[in-house]
Amino acid sequence: xxxxxxxxxxxxxxxxxxxxxxxxxxxxxxxxxxxxxxxxxxxxxxxxxxxxxxxxxxxxxxxxxxxxxxxxxxxxxxxxxxxxxxxxxxxxxxxxxxxxxxxxxxxxxxxxxxxxxxxxxxxxxxxxxxxxxxxxxxxxxxxxxxxxxxxxxxxxxxxxxxxxxxxxxxxxxxxxxxxxxxxxxxxxxxxxxxxxxxxxxxxxxxxxxxxxxxxxxxxxxxxxxxxxxxxxxxxxxxxxxxxxxxxxxxxxxxxxxxxxxxxxxxxxxxxxxxxxxxxxxxxxxxxxxxxxxxxxxxxxxxxxxxxxxxxxxxxxxxxxxxxxxxxxxxxxx
Amino acid sequence: xxxxxxxxxxxxxxxxxxxxxxxxxxxxxxxxxxxxxxxxxxxxxxxxxxxxxxxxxxxxxxxxxxxxxxxxxxxxxxxxxxxxxxxxxxxxxxxxxxxxxxxxxxxxxxxxxxxxxxxxxxxxxxxxxxxxxxxxxxxxxxxxxxxxxxxxxxxxxxxxxxxxxxxxxxxxxxxxxxxxxxxxxxxxxxxxxxxxxxxxxxxxxxxxxxxxxxxxxxxxxxxxxxxxxxxxxxxxxxxxxxxxxxxxxxxxxxxxxxxxxxxxxxxxxxxxxxxxxxxxxxxxxxxxxxxxxxxxxxxxxxxxxxxxxxxxxxxxxxxxxxxxxxxxxxxxxxx
Numbered sequence: 001x002x003x004x005x006x007x008x009x010x011x012x013x014x015x016x017x018x019x020x021x022x023x024x025x026x027x028x029x030x031x032x033x034x035x036x037x038x039x040x041x042x043x044x045x046x047x048x049x050x051x052x053x054x055x056x057x058x059x060x061x062x063x064x065x066x067x068x069x070x071x072x073x074x075x076x077x078x079x080x081x082x083x084x085x086x087x088x089x090x091x092x093x094x095x096x097x098x099x100x101x102x103x104x105x106x107x108x109x110x111x112x113x114x115x116x117x118x119x120x121x122x123x124x125x126x127x128x129x130x131x132x133x134x135x136x137x138x139x140x141x142x143x144x145x146x147x148x149x150x151x152x153x154x155x156x157x158x159x160x161x162x163x164x165x166x167x168x169x170x171x172x173x174x175x176x177x178x179x180x181x182x183x184x185x186x187x188x189x190x191x192x193x194x195x196x197x198x199x200x201x202x203x204x205x206x207x208x209x210x211x212x213x214x215x216x217x218x219x220x221x222x223x224x225x226x227x228x229x230x231x232x233x234x235x236x237x238x239x240x241x242x243x244x245x246x247x248x249x250x251x252x253x254x255x256x257x258x259x260x261x262x263x264x265x266x267x268x269x270x271x272x273x274x275x276x277x278x279x280x281x282x283x284x285x286x287x288x289x290x291x292x293x294x295x296x297x298x299x300x301x302x303x304x305x306x307x308x309x310x311x312x313x314x315x316x317x318x319x320x321x322x323x324x325x326x327x328x329x330x331x332x333x
Numbered sequence: 334x335x336x337x338x339x340x341x342x343x344x345x346x347x348x349x350x351x352x353x354x355x356x357x358x359x360x361x362x363x364x365x366x367x368x369x370x371x372x373x374x375x376x377x378x379x380x381x382x383x384x385x386x387x388x389x390x391x392x393x394x395x396x397x398x399x400x401x402x403x404x405x406x407x408x409x410x411x412x413x414x415x416x417x418x419x420x421x422x423x424x425x426x427x428x429x430x431x432x433x434x435x436x437x438x439x440x441x442x443x444x445x446x447x448x449x450x451x452x453x454x455x456x457x458x459x460x461x462x463x464x465x466x467x468x469x470x471x472x473x474x475x476x477x478x479x480x481x482x483x484x485x486x487x488x489x490x491x492x493x494x495x496x497x498x499x500x501x502x503x504x505x506x507x508x509x510x511x512x513x514x515x516x517x518x519x520x521x522x523x524x525x526x527x528x529x530x531x532x533x534x535x536x537x538x539x540x541x542x543x544x545x546x547x548x549x550x551x552x553x554x555x556x557x558x559x560x561x562x563x564x565x566x567x568x569x570x571x572x573x574x575x576x577x578x579x580x581x582x583x584x585x586x587x588x589x590x591x592x593x594x595x596x597x598x599x600x601x602x603x604x605x606x607x608x609x610x611x612x613x614x615x616x617x618x619x620x621x622x623x624x625x626x627x628x629x630x631x632x633x634x635x636x637x638x639x640x641x642x643x644x645x646x647x648x649x650x651x652x653x654x655x656x657x658x659x660x661x662x663x664x665x666x667x668x
Contacts, residue, residue, distance in 0.1 A: 146530040147537045149553055151479075153569075195526050195655065197541070197549050201476040202571065210477050212541050212549050214528055216653070222528035224539040226551060228477045230569035248532040250559045324653055 003030040004289050005065040009057045009072060009080055011041045012160060013094045015121065015281065016071035020045055022285035023069070029289045035060040061087035067292055069285075070094060073166040074173070078103040081118065085110040090117045090298075092288050096177045096312065097305030099168025101331050104309060108302040119288055119298035120305025122181045124241055126283035127256040130182060133245065137186055142247025145187055148223040149246075150179035154239035156229040162205045170207035172198045172315050175227030177308040180215070181300070182243055183225075184307055189217035190332070191307070195324045196315035202230060213315045218329065227312075236262070236273040307332055334358050334620060337393055339386070339410055340401035341365035341374035342490055343600035344424055348399050351613040353378035358620065361393035367490070386410070390417055397422065397623060399451075399616075403489060404429055404506065405499040411437045415444040422449045422619050426509050426643065427636040429501055431661055434637045441633075449619040449629050450636035454510040455517060456615040458607050459577050463566060464518050466575050473571025475519045478550035480511040481565040483558035486534050487600040494556070494600075503536040504529070504650070505643040508554035511566075512646070513631070513639040515542055515550045518568070522642055522658045529650030532557075540646045543655075562601045579603060637661040 006029055008016060023029045031049075035057035036042045046053040054060040061068070061083060067090040070080050077098055084091050091111065097120050098104035111118040124130055137145065152175040160166040161174060184190060193216045201210040210228040217223065231239050241256040259277030291298045310327050318325045336358055338348050345363065352360045360378040364386050365371035371382030383389035390398075398414050400407055400423040408428055414421050421441065427450050428434040441448040454460050467475060484507065487494040494500045504527070516522055521544065528539045535557030542550040566577040585606040605611070622629045641661050649656040 143532075146532050146535075147528065147539065149539055149551075193653075195653075197543060199547060199549070201547060201549075202569075210549065212477075212551055214526060214539070214541065216528070222530050222539065224528060224541070224551060224553075226477065226479065228569065230477050230574070232472075232569075232573050234573055244553075246530075246535075246537050246555070248535070322655065324655075 003028055004067060004293055005030055005032045007031075007033045007035065007060050007063060007065045007068045007089065009035045009060065009068050009070045009084070010076070011036050011045070011071055012073045013071040015094055016069070018281040019069050019071065019092075019285055022279070022282040024049070025282065026286055026289050028293055032065050033060040033063055058083060061089065065089060067092065067288075073160045074099050074168045075166055078107055081107040082110045085114040085116050088114060088116060090292050092119045092121055092285070093305065094121045095305060096168075096173055096309040097302060098309060099173070101306075101310060101313065101328070104302070104306040105331065108306065111302060117292065117298050118302035120300050120302060121284065122178060122300050122304065122308070123280040123284040124178045124182055124256060125185060125300060126280045126287065127241070128278055129254050129256045133252050133254050134186060136252060137245065137247070141250060142245065142252055143249030145221050145245055145247050147221065147246040148183050148186070148243060150183065150223070150243040151226040152176070152179045152239065152241050153226060153228055153230050155231045156203050156205070156209055162207045164207055167207070169312060169316060170198075170205075171209045171227050171229040172196065172211040172213065173309070173312040175229070176213050176225060176312040176315060177305070178241060179225050179243055180308040180311045181304060183215070183217070183223050184304065186245060187217055187219060187221050189219040189221060190329055191215045191223075191311045191314075191327055192218040192329065193324050193326045194311055194314040194318050196318045198316055198319035202228070211315065211319070213311065215311060234270045236271040237275070303332060334397060334623075335361045335393065335395045336397045336399065337362045337364065337389060337395035338374070338399045338401060339364045340403075341367070341370040341382070342401065343602060345399075345401035346374045346377065347602065347610070347612050348401055348616065349374050349378040351610055351616055355617075361395050362389045364389050370490075386413065390419070396420060397620070400424060403493045403499060404501060405493065408433045408437055411448070412440050415440040415446050418444060418446060420447040420623055422451055422616070425450060425452050425636065426501060426505050426640050427633070428640060429505070431637060431641050431644065431659070434640055438633050438637070447623055448633055449622065450631060450633060451615055452510065452513050452631045452636065452639065453611050453615050454514050455630055456611040456618065457605065458611070459579070459605060460514055460566070463568065463575055463577050467518050467568065467570070472573030472575060474546065475548050475568045475570050477569045478515060478519065478548065479565070479567045480515065480550065480552045481563055482507055482511055482553070483555040483560065483563040484601040485562075486557040489600060501643065501647070503554045503556045504538050504540065504647050505640070507556060508538060508540060508552055508646070509639050509643045511552045511554070512542070512642040513635065514566070515552065516638065516642065517635070519544050519546060519548050519550065521545045521660070524655045524657050525642060525646045525649050526655040527646045527650035538646070538650065542642070562603045564603050634661065
């Protein structure tokens with residue numbers, strides 16, 4: 001295959017910018033169009049780079065292209081994924097894959113029906129600390145996993161993220177899925193039941209910005225995860241991705257983004273953690289491109305995206321009911 | 334003031350070491366069922382070891398007795414001491430059940446003796462600093478808190494820590510420190526939810542506390558941790574974040590060649606390079622309270638409530654359901 005032709009659909013999620021740069025750097029990929037109903041959002045990525053702009057993604061899908069990268073608002077993932085599948089394009093979809101079980105099921109089914117690959121954007125799997133931890137677990141360094149404790153804290157993102165009709169949920173949906181995917185990946189098990197808090201504690205907004213998600217996996221492993229948008233303006237960085245893995249013979253601590261130097265600058269009113277670690281988005285995009293060019297299955301599937309998002313959806317149900325709720329495993333496979 | 338210590342394990346020895354340096358204190362005896370242990374600890378404080386409590390009380394007539402025995406013996410010995418008219422400092426957790434704690438409190442009240450419960454964490458300078466920062470209002474109310482307390486598996490006499498019926502396990506024995514700290518800092522606890530797992534030589538618990546204020550605290554406790562003793566707190570507040578991390582912030586580290594390293598201690602106790610041991614500050618506080626007749630920083634009501642939180646957490650782990658935390662009235666034995 002020549003260069004993989006990619007259409008980027010929507011820059012609503014800011015990760016699109018990072019994926020754009022990764023695709024631009026990748027000599028085996030080529031962005032053939034950018035579609036976004038809000039032209040001002042993508043102006044700097046289109047004309048100056050000679051990339052055609054489309055207001056309507058459905059027009060762009062008519063182009064000769066191999067794949068799409070979708071960074072639309074969460075609730076719009078479903079119609080775009082399904083249209084892209086119908087157009088025969090392979091798909092990299094921003095997380096969370098969807099906002100309802102039925103919707104995610106339809107996305108996965110459509111991709112199967114039209115024989116295209118669907119990858120969920122979980123770049124954390126590509127962080128070297130995470131990959132090395134995975135190999136350590138596989139070597140048996142810590143015995144069998146019995147419990148895990150993670151965090152994916154962040155800064156309140158504002159914009160459409162706090163409009164339920166576009167995001168489908170707040171911090172708990174936004175920040176449960178990354179580390180939940182890692183928990184699934186490390187254990188090879190699936191979350192079976194959930195107890196959670198989902199609250200608005202930090203900001204004057206009408207959506208959850210704090211929570212605590214507790215999971216029991218189908219192999220008995222216990223997991224807890226803090227997805228809160230709890231990093232204040234004064235904090236040295238935007239957030240974190242941490243995971244503690246407790247085994248029968250040892251413990252692994254991952255603080256995946258802790259490849260930082262400390263910066264104290266008079267012109268900034270807070271300390272800064274200057275990240276020098278590897279670019280996980282780039283590694284993920286490169287792998288997506290490689291998989292499609294070589295005809296390999298993508299390593300992080302739509303089912304993986306759905307498994308993780310189902311935990312967040314169950315967390316909202318649990319928080320509303322104030323009790324442990326089961327996840328319908330049959331809905332995923 | 335004449336003080337005696339019951340129990341010559343890690344905690345009793347710590348008490349002896351701290352009391353021995355106090356000018357206004359006369360350490361009159363150390364009691365332990367094991368003569369060897371009693372005498373070894375007594376020697377550290379230049380005092381006498383006893384294996385018979387009644388004999389020690391008769392011979393030394395202490396004003397204040399410190400109960401540093403395994404948890405399952407707290408009630409029996411506190412009741413004996415109260416009946417003998419002795420003021421008491423009792424190690425945490427006060428008791429294995431709220432009922433036992435109430436019975437101990439009532440017996441002390443009836444006998445007119447004081448009962449102080451040694452929740453030493455409130456006297457750790459790093460924790461006290463965090464509490465002070467919250468109280469100052471600098472960062473507003475606590476919203477989402479996290480805490481960790483990870484240690485090797487404690488090896489007490491007869492391996493009593495490993496017996497849930499004797500120690501209450503990692504949740505009651507170890508995590509009670511953080512339950513009390515969180516309640517002290519954030520307020521009353523409405524409910525708890527626990528994920529608890531065991532493996533050979535390991536107990537790990539993830540307990541989430543939900544407060545009346547709406548705040549959430551995720552507290553992790555671990556016995557059998559492979560790493561160094563770890564204590565961590567992060568308080569994400571309205572207007573900022575406060576963080577305590579004993580592994581990230583160290584003002585003293587010692588490294589020795591492997592051959593020089595002795596077998597690690599039987600029960601790990603975190604230490605800070607401060608002028609005095611937190612146990613010293615705690616004992617001084619109780620001694621001053623007794624002298625002046627003032628209310629201690631931690632009341633029996635606080636100690637009972639901490640037990641109630643821990644027991645609710647254990648129950649939640651057993652049932653895999655959130656459990657409401659009962660409010661234990663503070664009967665105020667000092668009144």
